[in-house]
Amino acid sequence: EPEVTQTPSHQVTQMGQEVILRCVPISNHLYFYWYRQILGQKVEFLVSFYNNEISEKSEIFDDQFSVERPDGSNFTLKIRSTKLEDSAMYFCASGGSGIPTGELFFGEGSRLTVL
């Protein structure tokens, strides 16, 4: 069964460093999303991406964050100058059709720990 894969599963970084989280969406999907979940809190929307452009971004997704689709298969989230409060689980999701009606498939997440 096709699935969304994310790497790394866990990354520890020092405050101020840059991290890149990678996602391989399901191959025929066109809609891509990043969400984050701080420990013990609800899942929060970061950004949606379609046709090589950002469709929508939340207030959380400021200049510290960027997304790219560097090739036909990967979808990345870059976090610059990491802060302690960036520690969270970051989920990538993809869909064959867009929100609001489309089904969304989540990856297993990348846990980011900022020290």
Next chain:
Amino acid sequence: KNQVEQSPQSLIILEGKNCTLQCNYTVSPFSNLRWYKQDTGRGPVSLTIMTFSENTKSNGRYTATLDADTKQSSLHITASQLSDSASYICVVSGQAGTALIFGKGTTLSVSS
């Protein structure tokens, strides 16, 4: 403000018993409501999606109901199993935009 509230926050039941989880939302205009299961440290997995016109939808032992007039939904789990232990998250989508609005989830623990 668009919000999704779930109750109870946590629930402990014995294996084999049934349970019902609640979700209230204030998202407007409304498009659809989803229930996800999230195992600890894993990504959410979709259980059901219901549109405005659907009142009930089943997926195996999971049955979701939706009352769009009162903006309430429930997820009923029948004959619970140990593997049902997880967080169950209610997620609502509006008619515009691409952001899903997540509830905080109900943590279900099924014990033997």
